[in-house]
Amino acid sequence: MSAFVAHIAGARYGALTVLEEIRLEVPAGGMLVLLGSNGAGKTTSLRSTMGFVSAARRTLTLDGRDLTARTPWQLAREGVVLVPDGARCFANVTVFDNLRGAYTATHARTDPAQFKRLHDEVVGFFPLLGERAQQIAGTMSGGQRQMLAVARALMAEPKVLLLDEPSAGLAPKIVEELFATLSLVKRERQCAMLLAEQNVGYAAQFGGACVVLEEGRVALSGDMQQVLGDERLRTAYLGL
Numbered sequence: 461m462s463a464f465v466a467h468i469a470g471a472r473y474g475a476l477t478v479l480e481e482i483r484l485e486v487p488a489g490g491m492l493v494l495l496g497s498n499g500a501g502k503t504t505s506l507r508s509t510m511g512f513v514s515a516a517r518r519t520l521t522l523d524g525r526d527l528t529a530r531t532p533w534q535l536a537r538e539g540v541v542l543v544p545d546g547a548r549c550f551a552n553v554t555v556f557d558n559l560r561g562a563y564t565a566t567h568a569r570t571d572p573a574q575f576k577r578l579h580d581e582v583v584g585f586f587p588l589l590g591e592r593a594q595q596i597a598g599t600m601s602g603g604q605r606q607m608l609a610v611a612r613a614l615m616a617e618p619k620v621l622l623l624d625e626p627s628a629g630l631a632p633k634i635v636e637e638l639f640a641t642l643s644l645v646k647r648e649r650q651c652a653m654l655l656a657e658q659n660v661g662y663a664a665q666f667g668g669a670c671v672v673l674e675e676g677r678v679a680l681s682g683d684m685q686q687v688l689g690d691e692r693l694r695t696a697y698l699g700l
Contacts (some may be wrong), residue, residue, distance in 0.1 A: 463487050463523060464540070464620045464652050470516025471501075471508035475631035479504045479515075479676045488619070489650040493657055493684065495693075500673040502656035503545065506622045509654075510535060510542050522619060536566045539619035545628055549612060551598030553587050558597050558608055559615050566616035582614045585641050603634035610638070614645065621645075622654045627662050631651035639665055664688055 464486050471479035479501040486492040494502045507513040509520065510532045520527040520540070535541075549558050559582065564574050583590035586607045586683055597608055606626060613621060623642070626670065629634040639662060646653055657663040663670070663684075670687040672680035680687050687693060 461522075464653070464654075465519075465521045466509045467517070467519045468505065468508045468515050469518070471504050471513050471518075472515070473513065476564035477516075477676070479508065479673075482673070482678055484509065484654060484671070485651040486654060486669070488652050489646055491646060491655060491666045492506065493655045493663045493668065493670045494673060495657060495660060495663060495670060495678075495687075497658065499675070501676040502658075502673055503624050504676075505673070506542060506624050506654065506656055509585070509622065510540070533565075537568065539617065540622070540694065541566075541616045541618040541620070542622040543609050543613045543614045545624040547602055547609050547627075547629075549597045549605055549608045551596070552595060553598075553690065554594050554700045555608060558612055559587055559589070562612040562615040563692065578615060582611050582686050585614065585645060586611050603630045603638070606630060606634075606638060607641075610642070614649075618651055620652045622656075624656045625658060626655070626660055627657065635662055639671060642666075660688065660693075681693040 466484040468479060469481040470477055472500055482505055484492060490560060494505055496502050504513055507517045510519065512532060518528060522538065522540065526533060527540065530538060550561065559579055563578060564570055588604060588606060589611055597605060645651055655663065655666065669686055670682065670684040672687060672693060680692055682689055
C-alpha cells in the first residue's frame with residue numbers, strides 16, 4: 461500500500477512566506493482534502509510539494525523512499541503528478557495527442573501495447589474523450605478540458621494525484637460527474653489523492669481526512685465529518 465508524506469515549512473514567493481508549515485499524509489486509495497478560502501495557501505501547498513515553489517524545508521517520501529531531491533518532472537515519472545487549476549492542456553492539438561504526449565513524457569520507455577492498454581483504461585474513465593479523440597482540445601468546453609487535464613495526469617499512471625480546485629468555474633452537473641470519476645479512479649487504481657478545494661459541499665463527498673488552512677496556517681485537521689462539524693471551520697472561511 462502506497463503511503464505518501466510531504467512536510468513543507470516556510471513556502472515562499474521571493475521574500476514573502478505564504479505557508480508556514482504543513483504535513484500532508486495519505487495512503488493508497490485514500491483522500492486528503494485541503495480546504496480554505498482564497499489565499500489560504502492551498503495552491504501553494506500543492507505547488508511546493510511538487511517543487512514549483514521554494515520552501516525553507518521540504519521532505520517527500522513515497523512508500524518510505526525519499527523523493528525530496530526529485531525535480532517536478534522526475535516526480536511525475538515516480539508517480540507523483542499534479543493537475544493544476546485552470547483545465548490546462550495543449551489547446552492546439554487533438555485530445556488523442558494530448559494523451560499520447562502525456563504518456564511519452566512520463567515513461568522512460570514507450571511501448572505501443574502499454575500505451576493502448578493505458579489509453580483504453582483512461583478513456584474508460586472518461587468515455588467522452590474517446591468520442592472526441594480527434595477534436596482540437598482548445599475547442600472543447602471548460603468541463604471537457606478539465607476531464608482531459610485529469611486524463612492526461614492518469615496517463616502517467618500516478619500513485620499520488622494532486623488536484624488543484626478541479627471544480628473551479630464548472631457547472632454543478634459537470635463537477636458531480638468529475639468527482640464521481642475521481643472516486644472511481646481512487647478506488648480502482650488505489651491512487652492516493654490530495655485535493656485542494658474551496659467548495660466545502662463538493663469536498664465533503666469524498667470523506668477521508670481534511671486539513672483546513674487559514675492565512676498560511678493549519679487551522680483544523682482530522683476526519684472530514686469531524687472537521688465539518690467544528691465551529692472553527694466557519695471562522696476559517698468567514699471570520700465569524
